[in-house]
Amino acid sequence: MKKTKLGEFEELVLLTVIVLQEEAYGVEIKRELESRLKNSLSVGSIQSALKRMEDKGYLTSEFGAATPKRGGKRKKIYSATQEAHRVLEEIKAIRAGLWASFPNSFLNLGPI
């Protein structure tokens, strides 16, 4: 479990894992994030982010039910660790602080 900080893309993948709960597996994460970003992502980019975050201790994984209803390889379901939640809050607070310090000339309405 080596430790480095979270990258930009990793952060988005991590947030998506939390949002998707029991449905948080590679292909579905890709779909969800593509729809939010409104542009397409490669499978590999998601998978490598997931793998790295598992190495860093931000995610754990287990294989889904052995006999799903419709064809295909079994899903690898991810979930975020406590540490992941902690670093997400941390970076959120730092960004919020920066936005809150914007000069008045840039009006700054609503949540980040």
Added chain:
Amino acid sequence: MKKTKLGEFEELVLLTVIVLQEEAYGVEIKRELESRLKNSLSVGSIQSALKRMEDKGYLTSEFGAATPKRGGKRKKIYSATQEAHRVLEEIKAIRAGLWASFPNSFLNLGPI
């Protein structure tokens, strides 16, 4: 002006440039961001982020006053372009959407 997306660190540097306004130059950006992140950064990391964002059209720069009060090389003052503001708002909205979609089990108070 080649175009790629903003990295995580680049985004923080960009936000800091906006916050610092007329004082947005390498060394000062470093100080400000170090204080917000509560850890130290190298000069080069800031400079390379600035240079890359200038190439991407998110920043413009000009040299500061030719005769500063106290010794040293002239400052290179950066400012964010309209496009920079646009992408910042965009990624902010995407993250806000993700946080807003968190399952109820994770209470989610205050702005991001």
Added chain:
DNA sequence: ATAAATAATTTTATTTTGTTGAATAAATAG
């Protein structure tokens, strides 16, 4: 039982970002 279709993950290679540390430059003070 085999082949085709489907659903996923894994692998490999390349480009872009991030990080570090040392070198260089310009201005002022003495």
Added chain:
DNA sequence: CTATTTATTCAACAAAATAAAATTATTTAT
């Protein structure tokens, strides 16, 4: 003119992001 201060630039390397292709596993149809 030399030392000091304040800054930027450069070069080399590590990590993350992206893309495309390969592989694996399961279901459905014949």
